[in-house]
Amino acid sequence: MKYILAIDQGTTSSRAILFDQEMKVSAVGQQEFEQHFPRSGWVEHDPHDIWQSTLATCKQAMEKVNASADDIVGIGITNQRETTIIWDKDSGEPIYNAIVWQDRRAAEYCDLLKSQGHEKEISQKTGLLLDPYFSASKIKWILDNVQGARAKAQQGKLLFGTVDCYLIWKLTGGNSHVTDATNASRTMLYNIKDGVWDQDICRLFDIDMSLLPQVLDCAAEFGHTELLGGKIPILGVAGDQQAAAIGQACFDVGMIKSTYGTGCFALLNTGDELIQSKNRLLSTIAYQLDGKVTYALEGSIFIAGAVVQWLRDGLNIIDDAAETDDLAKKADQHHKLYMVPAFTGLGAPYWDADCRGAIYGLTRNSGPAELCRAALESVGYQSRDLLEAMKKDIPHAWHSKLRVDGGMTSSDWTMQFLADMLDTSIDRPMITETTALGAAWLAGMAAGFYPNIEEFSKNWKLDKCFEPQMDAPTRDLFYNGWKDAVKRTLS
Secondary structure, X not given: OOEEEEEEEOOOEEEEEEEOXXXXXXXXEEEEOOOEOOOOOOOEEOHHHHHHHHHHHHHHHHXXXXXXXXXXXXXXXXXXXXXXXXXXXXXXXXXXXXXXXXXXXXXXXXXXXXXXXXXXXXXXXXXXXXXXXXXXXXXXXXXXXXXXXHHHHXXXXXXXXXXXXXXXXXXXXOOOOEEEHHHHOOOOOEEOOOOEEOHHHHHHOOOOHHHOOXXXXXXXXXXXXXXOOOOEEEEEEEEHHHHHHHHOOOOOOXXXXXXXXXXXXXXXXXXXXXXXXXXXXXXXXXXXXXXXXXXXXXXXXXXXXXXXXXHHHHOOOOOOOOHHHHHHHHOOOOOOOEEEOOEOEEOOOOOEOOOOOEEEOOOOOOOHHHHHHHHHHHHHHHHHHHHHHHHXXXXXXXXXXEEEEOHHHHOHHHHHHHHHHHOOEEXXXXXXXXXXXXXXXXXXXXXXXXXXXXXXXXXXXXXXXXXXXXOHHHHHHHHHHHHHHHHHHHO
16 A cells, blocks of 8 residues: 655654545654753754654554555655754754744844834745744854854854754755745745745844755655655655645635644635735745745734643643543633733734733632633634734635634534634534645645645545534623733733
8 A cells, every 4th residue: 555654743742644545544653752941931842852753753653554665655744833953064963952933032132123123124025023933033043152153154064944844854864955935934034925035134133045945845856765764755845834724725715724733823825915914913825836826824822732731731730631621611600710821922913922821810719620611712712813813904805614623623612612702613624634634735746646736625524513602792701801811911
């Protein structure tokens, strides 16, 4: 049997999934890895952990179905996007830990550039806000703070990459220093109008352009690996949120998906129109195929599923994420608790790097059930923040349904609250591995193993639709309480 191997390198774990020719999951390998928090607001990964866990999970998945390299038609890669790695061109050794997308250490420098009036130009060129979330300020920080790094960069001895780029370089034995357009669009260095690395912005961040990879389509020849028992081509790459939009078959203008993983990310397909948000959303590349760019409007929430991990690992009030549903149902319905999970600041539409999490409404009756419910509800409230902003930017251009994916979508309680809070139908697909599926389809389509866009779209299947059940006064009452909680957190 032939397969596509999809690598899904995420924030808390690496996964490898084998999809058969019917695009069904045949085998999964998964491995969590350590998160490093050196200071408040700092988040790092060891690049060796990223690489070793990726390689191990690929081998795991292949072993489960006794697949050899000859059975793998191609590899697709999807990844945590803005996370930044710089490594030595000759030795291949990273010069510092990977600085994760959640990391806020460069906030002060970004504020300085804002005060100098640079945000408008950067937003117009990259579609992004001037924020430490993106790669540019992370690159600058490494070059400024690792001894000898800047001199090496100027000598052309260092390479930068988002995680996809680093994995490709490792998989190909250093033969390919490439990325795709979606990941490039998240660096804050890539001009998404012109499709080039922007010299002026690179100069502003004091980044030598020799560090930067070549940018390719999402379905292209990225190189090949011989580390899995034979020669296998790498044929598809997309950042995790773009891959999820592809896996959800959001190919028509106005289609919208929201992914609930560590964070939450909503992408609205805007076609060939690059929309400059007036409500602090991001313009980004949804995908690039055959040299043609499709744009999207994106809202980013830093903490979604991570709040459930905090309940488990930080507070120790649950042993498993699956427990939250039952606890939320048991919570006192008359006791309104609001949790603002700003562990690393707030993302869209607030973009406050300095605020931190808070809980409002605590009483003697507040227990594990109430905290669980408040945590799950925070995801619904933040999602409404995003969609309200999208509606303001594009009042009539989006479909009435929201396609969802990610680990949190397995919670029926959370999905029902989401439908209630958004007053929108929530469609959960039959295949919930949509991020990996998007990467797999890109590689499979490039190899002629999978169908074209039209056929792929027809194959999308619904698992369950959650319809709004909450009345408008209750919905508004709940949401107004959330807005008050956010206002207090920001003040």
